[in-house]
Amino acid sequence: MLPPTDPAPARKFIPQVNFELDDFDANEEKCLDFYRQVAVREDMLVPLAEHHTPHGAHSYYVLFDRTAIYGHPGMPQYVAVHLKRDREKATFDFEQALLPLPAMAQSWLIHRGCPHDAISLDPELGPPPADEATRALERRLAGDGDHHAMGRSYTADDPDDMVTVVALRALDEGAPSPFRVLVEEVDTDAWTHTLREGGFDTVDEALQWCDDRLTGQAGPLPPVRPAAAVGRPTSVAKAAAPRPAGRTR
Template sequence: MLSPTEPAPARKTIPHVDFALDDLDSDEERYLDFYRKVAVREDMLVPLAQHHDGPHSYYVLFDRTATWGHPGTPQLLAVHLQRDHEEQTFSFDHAPLPLPAMAQSWLIHRGCPPDAIGLDPELGPPPADEATRALERRLAEDGDHYAMGYSYTRDDPEDMVVVVVLRAMDEERAPSPFRVVVEEIDTDAWTHTLRESGFDTVGEALQWCEDRLTGKAGPLPPSRSATAASRPAGVAKAPAPRPPGRSR
């Protein structure tokens, strides 16, 4: 995940996203819908990953405007564009998501080849260890076993953290019905770690996130099953229970 003010220490210029829609004469309603949901902040979107395959384009975008929005808002945007050059029109789908691997998963499950949507290594802090890399691979490649129900993104340089609560789509086969995924960024070392753990109830999962965000949480409990790789946490296919309203 990028810092909202410094995309990466080694990067001198920030790449710009190009949706390549200038030659398409779509209907006004569709253009307005795309503008309102995506293109209105085009100059503030940083392409962390993108892949183009004929009429299809897939993007993982960092939204630099999110830091000034509602506290906790996801700062990543997954976008799938489909162009019809014969009809000179296009369609699109998009989803705000809290973690890059979840955005990759969303795109992969809409037809993007898994090996074609790797993140730009010059943008954002790299993984700190193999555990992070392994969990990110599972999130990206098999992200339909769990549904996202809650997330909170904090971009405070003193404590850059993302917490996500997920619910198992198949609770009978999952080692835990609810999971928490936590990304923490070390701004001094400029690396990030990703960890997960299981909980029996959504209340327990949400309470751990609340405690983490308020500085009361201990270490994330050990994952219940070391074989959870076959049923990894992932991206929403259906809504999970929503957390109670809290002010932070």
């Protein structure tokens, strides 16, 4: 998804995040962690979605990090934050994760207690889905994203080819196509995005397809095998997990 500050159809405004922690404290280590991991770039974080439980005990945020394009090439551009506040003690705790796709950030929050229907993305920020296939895949990722572990991602900001590739490993060894690749592509002329998924038998095949896509040499994504096609588990499903997230070229 494009940064909300990039050229695109006019938007009303770019909102700013407010973590509402002025009256809360934590131990020195926790405060320092929150500052280093989140608050240091607070004025550059755009809230794409947020949900607050009654009395503010929990807050969930999907944030776009406008500083990501200035960091290590290919790094994830979305931050999921879960804040927990104890009003009686006036203390707070938090969790955060850097993720390459908004649907993955939604999934991370949903599996930490955020209601599924309460963390929808602001349609004014970023290009909308181009088709029903994209919408359906994003809904599924948000709901069952914990079924896969992320191995590697890369986000390319080339205006002529804005793409994010993500390699995943199924946590269930018997899953069809145990390695998956997600590809999000932004059409800057139509101001829409598509998301597609492919299935692979080995980690090397999945990572090679990602490399080829980033250099413009990839063929079509192979389809994910249906569950009915899976026989007894094989050694392929026990292949090594994808390498840690980083550059793919």
